[in-house]
Amino acid sequence: MNAIKEIAEVRPSSNQLAWQQMEFYAFIHFSVNTFTDKEWGTGAESPANFNPTEFNADQWVEVCKLAGMSGLILTCKHHDGFCLWPSLYTEHSVKNSPWRDGKGDIVREVSEACKKGKIKFGIYLSPWDRHEKTYGDSNVYNEYFKRQLSELLSNYGDIFAVWFDGACGEGPNGKVQVYDWEGYYEIIRRLQPKAMISVCGPDVRWCGNEAGHCRKSEWSVVPAELLNVEKIQDESQKIDDREFSKRISSSDDDLGSREVIKGCEKLVWYPTEVNTSIRPGWFYHAAEDNHLKRIDELLKIYYGSVGGNANFLLNIPPDRRGLIHENDAALLKRFGNTIEKIFQTNLSKGAAAAASEVMDKEHDVNNIFNKDTDKYWCTKEGTEEAVIEIDLKEIKCFDRISLMEYINIGQRIEAFRLEYMEDDTWKQFYEGTTIGYKRICCFGKINAQHIRLNIISSRWYPTISYIGVY
Template sequence: MSERIRNAAQIVPSARQVAWQELEFYSFIHFGVNTFTDKEWGLGDEDPAIFNPREFSAKQWVDVCKSAGMKGLILTCKHHDGFCLWPSAYTEYSVKNSTWRGGNGDLVKEVADACREGGLAFGVYLSPWDRHDQRYGSSLYNDYLKNQLRELLTHYGDIFCVWFDGACGEGPNGLKQIYDWDGYYEVIRELQPGAVISVCGPDVRWCGNEAGHTRDSEWSVVPAELQDCEKIQEESQHVDDGEFSKRTNSRDENLGSREAIQGKDKLTWYPAEVNTSIRPGWFYHASEDDKVRNLEELLDIYYKSVGGNSTFLLNLPPDQRGLIHENDAKRMAELGQKIKSTFQHNLAANANASATEALDENHDANRILDGDKNTYWCPKEGTEHAVIEIDLIAEQAFDRIVLKEHIQSGQRIEKLRMEYLHNGSWEQFSECTIVGYKRILKFPAITARHIRLTIEQSRWCPTISTLEVYLSSH
């Protein structure tokens, strides 16, 4: 094993990255003047008075998110049109000049408060591109954006995420802005050190498309140059021609394998987030009320993202009332019920495990069954292959297995297979490449008492913190 692979095995996440990964599934809320003009990207010349969600209920948004099993919410506090959903002291183009709440409202505050009350983490999206502000295209604009960040990061409690995209079009003067990314990051680190900076940021990586496409092998340890990818305008959003959100980029299919990291100067922990919308658009359009993604499609993305070492950021666009539409809300409740019923009864809770090797008694095989995310099995350093056998105590029917590595120790596993004991011989029923934070294996139901996990390839030495066994409800 090369020194490079051993070093790659020992790259670990920050505490903020671990906390973010544990959220697993959370919502994007695209809401603003576009909701009232039926556009996707506003021009920045919309009259603030049109913003008037008469039945707005942040609690309804939170309730819908919770019904789906989501653990967080990211709000578009300012989109490309420049309209601010909070009464910013640095611009007049905000809710303070809208009809809503007589100009006295603060939508960001109401959503942040509802999230806190409902137990959801709260995050903010702030568009660096601004098609309204006259300062755009000058150094004054960078100061303006930093001032807005300070407002959002000091007035609304704990923020789990600041989400930037790299959209960089022309402002009202026909100028483009050179973004002071490092300056923005400094403000965030100073005021909200626990917040991840996503996509155009060093903490969370864009999966590369908006279609819900996922990789079969999603590595969290990747070349550090990827941290600059979305900040380069050509690599990021173009004016949406309706096709961008459907594109996937196969050249990015392999980011962290041994081949992909060979010859790269620097590697970093830069995990992926899968973001897509429940509808074709990101903002609400009444014409899309019958185009809400079906349950099977959403479940498929959930399994491949949350169950494939990514997180799942699903957009739910509220309508002109200020409510998440009934069709979307109904689908979220169905999704949440399906996920909950599938993963509520762990058939391995009282099982026994034994391994070919363990580092010591604190890292023996039963650590994978104890329900404690901080304990884990691992073999001796340098052992790359190992076998764990699980005795479920009684015959059980099952069709889902959840595996987790102890990512605080790095991402190590490259290939494994699962077998069950059938008439005295071991028969394979599933296999995968990476595990990472979480891998969900799906397969046709089998009945067995004994399961065997064989790690065929890993870096330095593997770890497993969790193995759970489930039978989905069909």
């Protein structure tokens, strides 16, 4: 695949479009590890350890909503094999814990709280199970895993994401488990056809690290071989190693430029998700109560992910009470308020725009001021450079500009500049590469009435669905 038109027309599925619009949501790591003060359990832990006496799923959802999150993904089973629902296929679950006298179901209460709070619910189910004796006997264990996966997908309402990692080790028999990924996918597609299959799956790509590192240029159109990278057993995480969460591979910084995809036989729409934890660890540890990420750190990740053509998955680990700790809740509320304040007033409202070229009347440049419609601006086919000038009608002070492409038909823009007019002269104040779903451009305060978007290069022809000035 070398023709630039073919590359430009690789596009997302309806599920991928809906997922991209979620932007920011929570990961909830909660299990027996919360009570043993471990990151990774061995599988030998007693269910008697699990007893969140003040568990309140509504509080979790409320914290997520105050942070501006659109959904929640729950670790229904981590590598230790302990199940947060009363699975029919193992005794290593909440049904043998003192919580709710063994009659409780964390997954059900969280899914119902999400529905009540009008945010989406997703599940994490670890393929690696250090408790299950059949692990390593690949065919037998795969059937066990599929039964548990089917339980979760059949009994807890709509699921927006099934999140897999590739962690893999040896079973009690000394053999390495071989996961039946295609078999897992078939069950998900059949039981929850609108669910995204994330990271070790065909719908969402891992950013490549757990440190919140974001690429300067994030392409959603990438070589098809990336679909299998996280499933390679030799490169999976096998030990509880904090260094793994800090790993950043510079060789992965460019995944979709013309140079990288040149000569690729097949390209796919495979958008990325940036995941990190609000704390140093993924599960709750009292020693980390005062070691949360700062607001400025969260903002940097937010701008790099949501504002860099990716989604942001932030882990919030509940404590032993079964509550989001007060420190985490307060920080997330401040963060949500900060984002809301920054973007509550769009200074481009009532502005007028002119473009160097437009395809036709249907694609008028003034479509860019309303992101809630399916209309957009574009040039004629084959025109890869263009300029949009915006008149704010009066001098206004701004330090953020949000740009969005109409990704329904592909990701096109490769390089752009932002300029403002001062004394009848255009002055550059920002230079960028990809836009994709969204690019949030951050810069020092500018006072100006006229802004210009100069699209330097694009694939086949550029599209813009929204420009917001803040």
